Amino acid sequence: MNGEPIIAINGLTKKFSGRTVVDHIDMTVNRGEIVGFLGPNGSGKTTTIRMICGLLRPDDGSGECLGYDIRTQADLIKLEVGYMTQRFSLYEDLTIRENLDFVARLYDLKPRAQFVDETLEQLGLTDRQHQLAGTLSGGWKQRLALAACIMHRPQLLLLDEPTAGVDPQARREFWDEIHDLTAKGLTVLVSTHYMDEAERCHRIVYIAYGSVVARGTVPEVIADSGLHTFVVTGGDINGIAKRLKGSPGVDQVASFGNDLHVVGTDEGLLKQSVDEAIAGTAARAEPDETSLEDVFIRLMNQSADNFGGEGMGPTQ
Template sequence: MNAIEVSGLVKRFGDKTVVDHVSMSVAEGEISGFLGPNGSGKTTTIRVMCGLLTPDEGEGRVLGHDIRTDGLIIKREVGYMTQKFSFYEDLSMEENLTFVARLYNLQPVATVVRDTLEDLGLLSRRKQLAGTLSGGWKQRLALAACIMHKPKLLLLDEPTAGVDPKARREFWDEIHMRASAGLTVLVSTHYMDEAERCHRIHYISYGKLLASGTVPDVIRDAALTTFVLDGGDTTQAAKLLQGMDGVDQVAPFGLTLHVVGQDKASLVAAVSKVAKETGVNYREGNTSLEDVFIQFMGKSTDNMA
């Protein structure tokens, strides 16, 4: 059974279509990544799914409930973590969680709060004011508030933005542990290493869903070829390759140059020609998820322009 099943979702604000006929599914117990550039419609789609916004067109069910008629039920069974830290900064961790527990009418409040603090390793900081926490600790507090009512689905909107690598890894370890126990997660992210930790990914660009599948599936279906250039004058090679037939992307990576294109024959011709002129070596490399991400962005049109 799918925890999320939506079809043909459309959401407009005035004359702008922010979500444009999006259809996708997320299986129970799956960690599903939601990728796309800023302003692509990820947050709006998530808000439609959790009952905060009503779609203008389309249908869907979340945890078996209709997104149009069962918004209140969905909200009680979903944990939603917003992009922006949204707790009271002049209250302590414990006081913020107490407030959330009362909103959900969880009983007994003190026990539920203490268990949640202990579960997320927050007990030692329970008296610390939320406004004085580092990004990583704020993230843990937000996650604690999301899971304390034991939801069946987590919707996480760029939860690790501005958090250091160690805190990000600890956060993902926590998410994987809970998914293995049956929790379903839909998480939006800009980090490619995080996307690769998801079971499946969905790429949305300016309101349109362009790809869904496992990371290897999405990379394969993009049908891109990547060459790695090194030695010789890679700086001059980069200048010459820009705009040549078959060359869609040119990006330096340390002492190497990555050149990506969809038309393999034209790309080979361009790379071999420039290699002779600049003395660089070249070999075919592996296309990354980031290469696919950039390719999708380059072919999309801003729906708000």
């Protein structure tokens, strides 16, 4: 997508207690895009999101959000952004309608009842509007939280792990709603750990220990990784996995049901090690497409931990 930039940050940096948790990040998000913001826990995703929407002041760097300076115009940004946190933050002892009415008061929306009614209808909450929020399932709480974020009709949605702890059907329905909203011009920056959700984004940005280490569409990120994958089927999968551990060209070995996925950057060495491991067995190996999860595991392993350690090493 080539729309106008809604988020444009340059060199954004934040330190806590002398430790750099966001290290000179550059990022652009265009109008109407869904950009996935991915990375391991503690990588700086939430801190970056909070700086973008004006909740935290950066120690270095600059940027604009919705045309406003993130340093000097934070209050204006907050009025036009919907920010959904991972933790449900509405009042559990109020009904759905009472929660939305409270949010409408905060934004001074008028006529308030009309805004609430339209939002209830849009998110399919009308029939449950008098139900206490505390009695809702995870999926319905998520739907209510999204309703509270979009009721003031923001231009930008910032979603921080929005589907954590909800079932697959609720996650799918949530993402269908997000795509409907972006089709109407809303822009979304969403952090997630789920690979299927990352694949539903227009672009992804992967951050590890405060630094961006990959960005682009999913096919671009996979292609840029330089990884090759073989799938081993049949035979003694556990025994083959043990033989492959530490073999030349083998970076990752992971079981998927009855199959074994073997991943590495040197296709020749990888194939040689796989062939040697399955020699004399009933197993067979075929090249396959590298998954986004394989790429992310490699990115994690390659990234230096900003606590002073290294990545986790090869995943076996």
